[in-house]
Amino acid sequence: MKRRDFVKLGSASAFAATSRLPGQMPMGGPASPAPPETGKADVTLRIAPVTVELAPDRILSTIGYNGTSPGPVLRMREGKPVTVDVINETDTPELVHWHGMLIPADVDGVEEQGTPFVPPQGRRRYQFTPNPAGSRWYHSHAMAYADLHKGSFTGQFGFVHIDSGSDPGQYDQELFLAIRDWEPFFTSSMEDDDEEGQNDPQLEKPAVLNTDPNGLEVNSMTYSINDKSLGAGEPIRVKEGQRVLFHLLNASAIENRRIALGGHKFKIIALDGNPVPTPQVVETVFLGAGERVDAVVEMNQPGVWVLGAPEDAIRTAGLGVIVEYANQHRQPQWIKPSSLLWDYTRFSAPEGNRPPPDQTIDMIFEKIPGGSGKFNTFLINGKPYPHENEFVLKQGLRYRLVYRNRTDDAHPMHLHRHQVELVEINGKKTYGIVKDTVVVPYFGRAAVEFVANQPGLSLFHCHIQQHMDYGFKALFRYKDM
The missing domain is CATH 2.60.40.420 (Cupredoxins -  blue copper proteins)
Structure with a gap:
């Protein structure tokens, strides 16, 4: 049975505004x-x-x-x-x-x-x-x-x-909020909500699906934002008319997550710390494990609200925090967002020109249910880690990586020591979105480009701990190393 077929039981300081393309990143050096x-x-x-x-x-x-x-x-x-x-x-x-x-x-x-x-x-x-x-x-x-x-x-x-030293400081409060799950346990009963945030064609869905029993996966039923579960600790205190800058992080080892603030919207200004070409207002923020989102919220709805997971079971299990306006004394309100869709392309620049890649590397992601005894094995191009000399880069060349996800999970893929430009997601082109972690939709496809300007070994892996542990990683190396 596939993972998605189961049902789950149960202060202000500088904000960087510099923008660089992947080929313009400073080199880390030897x-x-x-x-x-x-x-x-x-x-x-x-x-x-x-x-x-x-x-x-x-x-x-x-x-x-x-x-x-x-x-x-x-x-x-x-x-x-x-x-x-x-x-x-x-x-x-x-x-x-x-x-x-x-x-x-x-x-x-x-x-x-x-x-x-x-x-x-x-x-x-x-x-x-x-x-x-x-x-x-x-x-x-x-x-x-x-x-x-x-x-x-x-x-x-x-x-x-x-x-960077060049932040105009156009906000009144700056908050660092980490989404977190605790007390992990192994289970064969898991639920994914990935399909609620995706309505694109499943370009990489295999014609014949593997129906072997899934291995054990890691789950949690205990959540928090930073170190407090919803209802515990102090609320976030704001005043009407303030602009609040939220630095959001999904620090989960287990799952991608969504977050929303009842009665308010987020203006997304940066993804993974890099300013987006086109800031957009959204109701729901989606963060793959390891991803960061910087968003400004206009505090224009006086009251007491809940910032938390749109899924009732996850939110009531702790993934939330109360946002309280000054001089407001009410029961916290939760309003479910009208849409859970998240689309990287919304933050793209208008269509532009970029140099063609010097080389394209296809990376096919597959899962072998129960391939590691009790656990699943994950493959890149037909093999688990290690990949000896399969991914060898030549300094100065521009590479396109095509992620072909032939599994029923959305995978947050992280390339160390490089920044990549997202150039395509499920057949839709994007421009100017620079990241270090990209969520590849289940049965979906994504393409990124980068300039090989960071000599040395660089790990590439899924940011879900268990997936990385059981094969879902590869090592990029530079030629003549």
């Missing part, structure tokens, strides 16, 4: 030796056990940064080198990945690229130059497999905001 540990670091992250009080009657234990989960919001300046000390107070080797940054492979925080582990009860110091400007984030990149207490199943995540 891998550099570890710097000597002298002097005080700009940032210190301690990896250690923490407790998270989602609600007064719901306290859980996990691993976090600096005593909290999410970890601290880190402010960095674009182009200004930083030193980071990572201290691991656990008994497990760890990795901290700087998601969306263009930095050398040895500090990107990925085992497959050669980043050293932070040893148990040990420490490492890294130096890098943060870029590009915009909303980035940091998180564990350790593998988990069948251990739901490792990797991104833990509370090891946090925001990084890289300031």
